[in-house]
Amino acid sequence: MHAVELIQTEQQDGVFTIRINRPEKKNALNIAMYGALADALQRAEEDHSIRVALLCGTDSCFTSGNDIADFVNSPPTGPDSPVLRFLRALMLAAKPIVAAVSGSAVGIGTTLLLHCDLVYAADTAVFQMPFVGLGLCPEAGSTLLLPQLIGHQRAAELLLLGDPFSAPRAEQLGIVTAVVPQADLLPTAWAKALQLSAQPAAAVRLTKSLLKRGNTRELQETCMFEIKCFLERLSSPEAREALQAFFDHRKPDFSKFH
Ligand code: COA
Secondary structure (H helix, E strand, C coil): CCHHHHEEEEEECCEEEEEECCHHHCCCECHHHHHHHHHHHHHHHHCCCCCEEEEECCCCEEECCECHHHHHHCCCCCCCCHHHHHHHHHHHCCCCEEEEECCEEECHHHHHHHHCCEEEEECCCEEECCCHHHCCCCCCCHHHHHHHHHCHHHHHHHHHHCCCEEHHHHHHHCCCCEEECHHHHHHHHHHHHHHHHHCCHHHHHHHHHHHHHHHHHHHHHHHHHHHHHHHHHHCCHHHHHHHHHHHHCCCCCCCCCC
């Protein structure tokens, strides 16, 4: 399947739906998909007939995060790499982004939500930021945004232990706007996106930029620094053991590293 089909887009009533569609790999994001996501967000910014982006996955999965094989075979190289283009487009989006999360939201599947404006989750959704357990470090500006949102200790628990957490817990923490029954997820997210689309667009853009204004520069710096650390971690013995363990379907053994 081509990237263009793995990332499907559709425009209706000012809402630009961007759907991650690689269910056989739990919507893991490969390089081509990051590129298609970046292109879709850029199109949403440039096309005047688009007023809101709506980001969703499939019923069983939002996204299982970065394709683990790509961590090994095609890590991001420079500022124009698809992953970084996607992160920039997400961070700098002037138009509102609504996310609808069903199933697993792992790694960047959770951290990207910190940049969205309205986030709806199915009651069955499960969130996880397993970076440390993979020998890696958090990304997408999450080391700045998460403690700002939920405080150091709760951010530390989610990031250092990397345990999965439920949709109600994500709502309690403020990572999602609201939790709804699975069957109501897309209708709810769609209705909110339509409501946003009917608002005066310039006032919406201004308000979004004012909400984010205090953070913009620090967020970009944090994101770039995290990526540098992340790339260094990818070739560390800890990450090599963790990624190999994923492919071998076994638990990693970190006892020999210190
Ligand atoms: N990258 C590459 N492949 C992935 C993947 C990822 N991030 N997540 C899942 N897959 C693949 C699995 O290898 C499996 O492929 P196979 O059928 O060829 O063996 C397939 O998708 C189905 O995954 P599976 O683990 O069997 O599904 P599950 O329902 O039991 O679990 C997840 C779903 C998302 C909880 C689990 O797949 C998972 O933890 N994935 C890794 C998430 C991760 O660590 N992401 C990186 C974050 S930095």
